Amino acid sequence: MKQFQYVRPTSQQSVIDALTKPGTKIIAGGSNLVDLMKHGVMSPDKLVDINKLPLRDISSIMGNVRTIAIGALALNSQVAEHAMIKERLPLLSQALNAGASAQLRNMATVGGNLMQRTRCPYFYDTALPCNKRNPGSGCGALEGFNRMHAIFGQSEKCIAVHPSDMAVALAALDATVEVVGKKGRRYIAFKDFHRLPGDHPELDNTLAKDELITNVIVPENNFAKNSYYLKVRDRASYAFALVSAAVALDIDNGRIQDARIAMGGVAHKPWRFYEVEKALKGKPASTETFEQIGELAMQGAKAYKENAFKLKLTPATLVEALKHAARIA
Template sequence: MNNFSYTKVSNVQEAISELDGDIRNKIVAGGTNINDLLKYFITKADKLVDINPVSENNSIIRLDNGGIRLGALHTNADTAYDPIIEERYPLLSRAILAGASAQIRNMATNGGNLMQRTRCYYFYDINTPCNKRDPGSGCSAIQGYNRIHAILGQSENCIAVFPSDMCVALAALSATVNIMGPNGERNLAFAEFHRLPGDTPNIDNNLKHGEVITSIDLPRQGFEKNYSYLKLRDRSSYSFALVSVATGFEIENGSIKEARIALGGVAHKPWRNTEAEDFLKDKEPTRENFTAAATILLEGAKGYQQNAFKIELAKRAIIRNCFMALNPESQRPGAKPSL
């Protein structure tokens, strides 16, 4: 690990001042990802700015518009088990609890969850080419072992996937990211926060140097009656998704009035296609319609040597999760499967 300076701050403005717009200065909160990045020499820091003492971003509050604001420093565990989240946004609670381990969820923060980096094997191996780690060096995964890699939104420069579970639910819920920086406050729709690799796979998101995530806003609609989060992985705990699906429905008189479907484990960012969601509006929740929506959602999917199976896996996962969302009780341990 390289030498760096360390400072604690008590408010967001102090953090912004300490960052000074310099990419070599880094924020640390829970540290569940950045510590690894530093230890493996993937990320270098001249200064670590510890924002844990910042109290104003460590809570969950109700908004006047009926939504909820998640503090960026609130932990994943406290968020998942908060009574408001469990009652009104159970999709988010289930997604968080599907990720990492209990110990990591106790440390990891909501803001940090958005900022975590890929778990691509080659990204973590500094002896191999990786455009995300070393722009212009090449992508070892394309011709290498790529079982966990992207099938959507990838480019010739990078086929890594974004690892978060929480963010898949936030994408489905159409959250908003609140940001503060040297030029004041701004808000980003969640769909605009993370980036596809394109020609700059080293840039994961649209947060600017010197900016800090302060909170995440959830809209009033939480799909608490019809929702499901399905995570398919190689082992049942502490494993990243091969494919994950967050689904929320608003159903009236046997017809789908609102549909949200987001995928994880398949792209450089949580993947949504509003055409698939629009297709389901005013239609009955049938296998035929779910299959058609899955086909639209996976349009343009491309597999590689070891991960082509993920295309069919994702299609089946979407259909299965849509049925699960019709009966959230089916997700409880010991419940009879929906299919």
């Protein structure tokens, strides 16, 4: 690992000031950044340890809409085990527990989880081409090993997927990311936080260089009774998703009043299925209903040499998750 300077500021303002210098990166849990630094994928000159900032709380906030605010430094394990999260946002708790290992969840923070980089092998191997790591060098995965890669929203520049489970649940739950920077505080809708690769796969998200994530805010909802996170992977635990589905239904008298669907392992960001959500509204929460939406869900999907199996696995996972959420599995 290359040498770097290390600072541990105690105020938000010092963190923001430090971020204005190029080569500066924030470290929170470090579970992905230290890994990337060991691989030589990232080599910051300076690390700003933000663990002294008071951003660990998980709290219920009364307002026009009741929300739950989760501090950016709350640990993945802390959120997953939190009584209020388990009761009111069980989908988030499930998704968190499906990710990484118990050890890593004790290190990884909510903010860091959103900022983690893709695990595409071409991104991780500094000897290989990758437009995300080294813009203009090409995408090795396009014609190479692409079993784990995207089927939605990809570009010729990048077909990598976002690795987070937590983010898939937050996308389904219409979370908001609260950030603070030189220009002050702003709120980014979750769907706008992560980017599609387009011509700039080096940019994972829309956070400005001087900005720091402070909270993730989730509006309260009627989905707690009928939500489910289903992750399909190569081994039973501790592996990244081939595909995963976060499904939240509001069911009244056997009819779907409202639905939220996001999937992981299929795109450069958690992928929302707005058309499917619309199509489910008003329909009976039945196996028949769910099995009919597979085709709609897969519109626009495009596979590569090694990941064509995702064209079948994705709708199958989605239907299975919907059945679990509706408690008819």
